[in-house]
Amino acid sequence: MKAIQYTRFGPASDVLTLAEMPTPDPAPGEVLVELTFSGVNPSDVKARSGARPGVTKPPFDQIIPHSDGAGRVVAVGDGVPETRMGQRVWIWNGQWQRPFGTAGTHICLPADQAVQLPEPISLETGAILGIPGLTAAHAVFGGGDIAGQTLLIQGGAGTVGLLAVQLAKWGGAKVIATARGKGLAAAENAGADVVLNYSDPDLAQHILAANDGAPVFRIIEVEFGRNVGTDAEVIAPNGTIAAYGSAQDMAPTLPFGPLLFKAATIDILLIYLLPPDQRAVAIKHLHDALLAGALTCPIARTFPLAETAAAHEAVEAGARSGAILVEVQA
Known part of the structure; x- marks a missing residue:
C-alpha cells in the first residue's frame, strides 16, 4: 500500500x-x-x-x-x-x-x-462525516429535539458550521448564524434564517433583535473563549452552549455571574470521545438528513x-x- x-x-x-x-x-x-x-x-x-x-x-x-x-x-x-x-x-x-x-x-x-x-x-x-459531520450533528441534536427552538450557530460558514446550519433547519429550528465576508452568503445559502457579522461590536443586541427580543435556546460555538461574553448575553435560561472549538483563546475568563443567573450549561464537545449510544444517534441524524436531501x-x-x-x-x-x-x- x-x-x-x-x-x-x-x-x-x-x-x-x-x-x-x-x-x-x-x-x-x-x-x-x-x-x-x-x-x-x-x-x-x-x-x-x-x-x-x-x-x-x-x-x-x-x-x-x-x-x-x-x-x-x-x-x-x-x-x-x-x-x-x-x-x-x-x-x-x-x-x-x-x-x-x-x-x-x-x-x-x-x-x-x-x-x-x-x-x-x-x-x-x-x-x-467523521469529524465535521458528527460534530455538527451532536452539537445540534445532543440536547434533544430542537423543533420550534432558536439556535445560534457561531461560525456558520466553516465546514462544521455549514453542516450545523443545514441540520438545524432540517430539525425544525429557527437558525441565526454568524459569519464574515463571503461566509455571510454561504451561511445564508445553507439555510440560515438570519446571518450576522460576528465582528459587529453590537452583535449580542442584533442576535436578540433577530429573535424578536427573546434569548436563544442553544448555541453552537466554534470560538468559545472569544465569544462566551456574547453567548452569556443571549443564551436563554437553562439554555446550552455546545462548544466544539476555542482556538483563539484556549484559557478563557468566564462571565460566571451572567452564566449563573441563566443556569446555562456549557457542553464541551470532543467528538473522538463520544459515547457509543450518542454516536449512534448522531450517525442516524446524518444519514437521515442526507437521504432526505437536506444536507450537502x-x-x-x-x-x-x-x-x-x-x-x-x-x-x-x-x-x-x-x-x-x-x-x-x-
Whole structure:
C-alpha cells in the first residue's frame, strides 16, 4: 500500500513523505478498507505540527495521519460477517489513539468504525462525516429535539458550521448564524434564517433583535473563549452552549455571574470521545438528513495523495469554502 507518513513534528512540506508499506491484514473484529478519499481536518494538521499543548514528540514512531475517510471493505477479520465485504463505508477515529490513519490506500480498524454509507451518498461526502459531520450533528441534536427552538450557530460558514446550519433547519429550528465576508452568503445559502457579522461590536443586541427580543435556546460555538461574553448575553435560561472549538483563546475568563443567573450549561464537545449510544444517534441524524436531501457537504478542494502536504497547508491557511480531501488512489 501507499501512504503518507511522518516521524517527527514540523511543517507539512518538511515532515510528510510518501511511503510504500505492507498492506495490513485485519485482526479479529477488524475490517480492511480500500480507501478512496481521506478527509483533512484542523486537528490533523495540529497533531502533525506538534501544536497540541504539552505534546513534545509524536506518540508513535511512525504515523499515517487523518481520522476521516471513505472507501470499500475488501477483507474482514475473524468474527466480522462476510456480508460486510464490498460495502461502501465511511471512517471515524481512523487515527485517534492509533498510529495509522486514512492518508493511505488502505486502513485496518475495528469494524464498527467503518460505517456503511447509504446509497446514493458519494464517497466524497462520506469522507467528511467523521469529524465535521458528527460534530455538527451532536452539537445540534445532543440536547434533544430542537423543533420550534432558536439556535445560534457561531461560525456558520466553516465546514462544521455549514453542516450545523443545514441540520438545524432540517430539525425544525429557527437558525441565526454568524459569519464574515463571503461566509455571510454561504451561511445564508445553507439555510440560515438570519446571518450576522460576528465582528459587529453590537452583535449580542442584533442576535436578540433577530429573535424578536427573546434569548436563544442553544448555541453552537466554534470560538468559545472569544465569544462566551456574547453567548452569556443571549443564551436563554437553562439554555446550552455546545462548544466544539476555542482556538483563539484556549484559557478563557468566564462571565460566571451572567452564566449563573441563566443556569446555562456549557457542553464541551470532543467528538473522538463520544459515547457509543450518542454516536449512534448522531450517525442516524446524518444519514437521515442526507437521504432526505437536506444536507450537502461542501468540498473546497481535492488533492492527490502525493500532495498531502499541500492539503495540510490549505487547511492551515483557513478561509475555506468547504472541506479539504485527499484522493488517496490518485
